[in-house]
Amino acid sequence: MSIHTGAHVTSDLELECDVCVIGSGAGGAVVAQRLATAGKRVIILEDGGYHVSARFEMSEGTMFPRLYQEGGGRATADQSMAILQGRAVGGTTVVNWTTCFRTPERVFDHWSEHHGVEGITHAALVPHWEAIERRLNVQQMRLDQVNANNLVTWRGLDALGWHKDLLFRNVKGCAHTGYCGTGCVIDAKQSMLVTYIPEAVQAGAELYANAWVERLVSEGRRITGVIAKVRSTETDSFTGHTITVRPRITVLAGGAINSPAVLLRSEIDPSGRTGKRTFFHPAVGAVGVHAERIQPFVGSPQYVYSDEFVAREDGMPFLIEGAPMFPMTLGSIGMALGTERQAQMELLPYSSLTGVLGHDGFDVNDRDEGATITLTSGGRAKIDYKWTERLSNGLRDACGAALRIQLAAGARQAYTSNGLYVRSADEIDAALARGRWGPCEVPVFVAHCMGGCAMGTDERTSVVDSRTLRHHARDDLFVIDGSVFPTSCSVNPQISIYGLASWGADHVREALG
Amino acid sequence: MTERASVDARWSRPRHWCPVTDIPNRTADAASTLPLFSRRRLALGGLGGAAIVGLGAAGLALQSTRRPPAPSEALSVLTLDEHAIVAAVASRTCPAAGPDVPGADAIDVGLKADRLLARAEPEAVADVKTVLAIFESGLTGALFFERVRPFTQLDPDSQDRVLYAWRDSSVALRRTIARALSSLTTSLYYGDPRTWPGLGYPGPPDHEALRRAYVDQLVDLDALVAPTTEAS
Numbered sequence: 233m234s235i236h237t238g239a240h241v242t243s244d245l246e247l248e249c250d251v252c253v254i255g256s257g258a259g260g261a262v263v264a265q266r267l268a269t270a271g272k273r274v275i276i277l278e279d280g281g282y283h284v285s286a287r288f289e290m291s292e293g294t295m296f297p298r299l300y301q302e303g304g305g306r307a308t309a310d311q312s313m314a315i316l317q318g319r320a321v322g323g324t325t326v327v328n329w330t331t332c333f334r335t336p337e338r339v340f341d342h343w344s345e346h347h348g349v350e351g352i353t354h355a356a357l358v359p360h361w362e363a364i365e366r367r368l369n370v371q372q373m374r375l376d377q378v379n380a381n382n383l384v385t386w387r388g389l390d391a392l393g394w395h396k397d398l399l400f401r402n403v404k405g406c407a408h409t410g411y412c413g414t415g416c417v418i419d420a421k422q423s424m425l426v427t428y429i430p431e432a433v434q435a436g437a438e439l440y441a442n443a444w445v446e447r448l449v450s451e452g453r454r455i456t457g458v459i460a461k462v463r464s465t466e467t468d469s470f471t472g473h474t475i476t477v478r479p480r481i482t483v484l485a486g487g488a489i490n491s492p493a494v495l496l497r498s499e500i501d502p503s504g505r506t507g508k509r510t511f512f513h514p515a516v517g518a519v520g521v522h523a524e525r526i527q528p529f530v531g532s533p534q535y536v537y538s539d540e541f542v543a544r545e546d547g548m549p550f551l552i553e554g555a556p557m558f559p560m561t562l563g564s565i566g567m568a569l570g571t572e573r574q575a576q577m578e579l580l581p582y583s584s585l586t587g588v589l590g591h592d593g594f595d596v597n598d599r600d601e602g603a604t605i606t607l608t609s610g611g612r613a614k615i616d617y618k619w620t621e622r623l624s625n626g627l628r629d630a631c632g633a634a635l636r637i638q639l640a641a642g643a644r645q646a647y648t649s650n651g652l653y654v655r656s657a658d659e660i661d662a663a664l665a666r667g668r669w670g671p672c673e674v675p676v677f678v679a680h681c682m683g684g685c686a687m688g689t690d691e692r693t694s695v696v697d698s699r700t701l702r703h704h705a706r707d708d709l710f711v712i713d714g715s716v717f718p719t720s721c722s723v724n725p726q727i728s729i730y731g732l733a734s735w736g737a738d739h740v741r742e743a744l745g
Numbered sequence: 746m747t748e749r750a751s752v753d754a755r756w757s758r759p760r761h762w763c764p765v766t767d768i769p770n771r772t773a774d775a776a777s778t779l780p781l782f783s784r785r786r787l788a789l790g791g792l793g794g795a796a797i798v799g800l801g802a803a804g805l806a807l808q809s810t811r812r813p814p815a816p817s818e819a820l821s822v823l824t825l826d827e828h829a830i831v832a833a834v835a836s837r838t839c840p841a842a843g844p845d846v847p848g849a850d851a852i853d854v855g856l857k858a859d860r861l862l863a864r865a866e867p868e869a870v871a872d873v874k875t876v877l878a879i880f881e882s883g884l885t886g887a888l889f890f891e892r893v894r895p896f897t898q899l900d901p902d903s904q905d906r907v908l909y910a911w912r913d914s915s916v917a918l919r920r921t922i923a924r925a926l927s928s929l930t931t932s933l934y935y936g937d938p939r940t941w942p943g944l945g946y947p948g949p950p951d952h953e954a955l956r957r958a959y960v961d962q963l964v965d966l967d968a969l970v971a972p973t974t975e976a977s
Contacts (some may be wrong), residue, residue, distance in 0.1 A: 234971040234972075235969045235970050235971065236970075236971045237970070240971050282966075282970065284966035284967060285956070285963065285964070285966070286956070286963075286966070286967065288952065289949075289952060290949035290950065290952050291936075291938075291948075291949055292936050293933075293936030293937060293938075296936075297861060297864060302865065302866075302869065303861055303864060303865060304932075305861075305865075305869075305928075305929075307925075307928075310917065310921045311921045311924040311925045311928070312921075312924070405959060405962045407955060407958075407959065409949075409950055409955065411949055411950075414949075417952040417955055417956055418955055418956060418958075418962060418963065419959075419962055419964045420959070420962065425966070426966065430964065430966070430969060433969050434969075467863075467864065468864045529946060558946075559935040559936065559940065559941060559944055559946050560932050560935050560936035561932075562935070563931045563932060563934065563935030563936075564928045564931045564932035564935070565928075567912060567927075569837070569838050569905075569908055569909065569912065569927065570837055570838060570839070570840055570908075571840065571842065573838065573839070573931065574839070574840075574842060574846060574943075577935065577943075577944050578944055580944045580946055581944075581945040581946070608868055609868075610866070610867070610868040612868055612869070670917075671917060671920070671921075672917065672920035672921055672923070672924045673920065675924070
């Protein structure tokens with residue numbers, strides 16, 4: 233009934249339990265809490281460290297190496313997409329920006345029509361979402377709370393006559409400092425770290441942090457062991473000790489990228505689909521430079537959004553959201569170098585960002601859209617995103633929309649990460665036409681990782697059975713995280729994953745008997 | 746000065762003003778004035794040019810890296826040469842420009858890179874070392890008809906031209922390497938508090954004060970940690 237770090241494990245361990253949950257983020261924490269409170273013996277293995285708010289420091293340079301995959305440096309193999317994905321007890325929920333959406337019904341309809349998804353439906357998840365949203369205090373923001381940065385996007389949307397609305401967030405007692413991305417120092421963010429994980433542990437779950445799952449051991453259609461290598465809490469290198477768990481049921485919840493990597497290391501890939509169709513909501517945007525101080529680092533990261541382009545059929549749909557800017561992330565994303573970069577950076581207090589999330593995975597003619605996860609010779613996940621004309625055009629259109637919003641809101645000048653500068657809306661089309669939109673020509677930012685273990689009912693085209701979230705090739709293995717989405721979910725994914733995990737936990741309980 | 750006037754003054758400073766026409770021009774200049782190793786001559790030379798590159802390859806590959814002053818602390822994973830390459834790139838991606846803009850040299854981005862990589866997986870470290878070697882090499886430069894000297898031995902203007910050429914290259918691998926080096930150096934540079942005064946960024950609030958103000962809602966997460974070292 234406690235949390236163990238790498239420092240606690242001073243010899244090899246052999247453990248038995250009802251359920252071994254691999255990963256403690258949005259999927260794993262909910263499953264663990266549901267099963268532990270039902271009296272099941274649960275062991276959670278988490279690769280990241282146990283970092284708590286008392287030791288959060290609100291600095292990107294300090295916290296990114298602690299709280300993000302690959303020290304904040306995770307990226308596609310060609311470096312075209314920078315991927316911010318959490319790595320800690322609580323997973324990405326510790327560092328996300330607290331934006332909450334339920335999976336839209338149209339996404340479930342698409343999954344049903346094009347990916348053979350049966351069993352899990354929007355209606356089936358509603359009661360799970362309702363319970364979770366109550367627990368996590370999910371509430372819609374008020375206009376009087378919106379910070380100057382998001383108000384720019386709001387004003388621009390309003391001036392253009394485009395759809396706009398206020399976002400929901402999972403916070404309680406929020407100080408609106410804006411530092412969600414480096415971990416909430418006052419436990420206002422209702423992340424898994426301060427909600428479902430403590431509840432799971434208090435109900436009897438044992439959590440091992442700094443435990444990297446190397447592989448699952450199989451005998452026929454059963455998992456007989458989960459092998460984890462223990463990391464040092466000081467250096468993050470392996471200590472030489474291992475934890476071997478022998479569970480009745482294994483729940484893989486390492487998230488997109490990591491869950492498929494575990495399956496590939498374990499050579500569990502009968503359909504050849506593991507790691508395929510991984511999606512990121514590739515994000516771009518436009519920075520507007522305004523006459524007044526915006527201070528885009530003050531106030532919560534996101535308050536406003538627009539559905540204006542989520543249903544477009546003539547290209548990749550996209551979702552518009554306000555987004556924050558901090559020195560390290562802003563400095564590292566753009567294409568500008570040297571004095572040009574410094575000039576952009578020095579205007580930070582007067583700058584505002586409109587972000588745009590591309591909806592990848594919805595090209596019905598492309599079976600292998602998105603990224604493919606494979607393994608390096610050392611067993612690390614290698615991420616190759618297939619860059620298509622649809623993506624290039626979608627990013628171009630998304631940047632255009634963001635530029636229009638910033639200028640409509642009164643920006644004196646607006647620019648994109650690939651160095652297109654405009655001062656009036658009349659200049660936008662020409663700027664977009666001369667822009668280059670290929671890999672490493674327009675920097676893309678990723679904060680949402682989905683897919684790679686797609687659910688469905690056809691064993692030839694999917695990895696996980698959508699009626700139960702059980703792996704097609706193992707009777708006692710469930711995959712319960714964002715990796716099972718057959719496409720991107722088209723909204724910030726945390727609530728989608730919580731609901732799916734709660735629904736999936738019922739099927740694990742049923743399997744336990 | 747009013748706030749509005751202050752902004753106007755910022756815009757009027759040439760260093761801050763990036764009119765639409767300036768950016769592509771500078772990039773174009775970089776490409777057209779690039780050849781330290783004449784692109785036109787080699788293009789005309791065709792196979793002859795390739796042969797020259799081939800014959801010179803061994804010598805080019807062996808050219809030494811120019812090192813900056815030794816880092817203030819011992820390196821963990823990078824060699825002194827690799828530290829020098831990171832430092833040289835960083836000095837151009839993040840140059841000094843006055844008292845509020847210290848530049849990468851002043852905060853030793855090369856040492857910061859070493860510290861970051863010390864916690865990375867060995868494979869990731871190896872990848873970075875490969876990238877540094879490819880970028881530094883005069884041989885690589887020669888293969889792209891760009892230069893014959895290592896990057897660290899070029900003067901600052903030539904280094905800028907090389908960085909722009911790699912960033913804007915039609916060869917995907919060169920863009921990948923430019924992106925990797927740019928992201929690494931700029932993230933380490935702008936993540937350092939010494940760069941913040943020049944950006945008008947005040948830094949994060951006092952997190953201890955915040956915790957005192959919100960003490961009633963803090964969750965005692967340390968209470969969940971196992972109390973003693975365990976044995977199997």
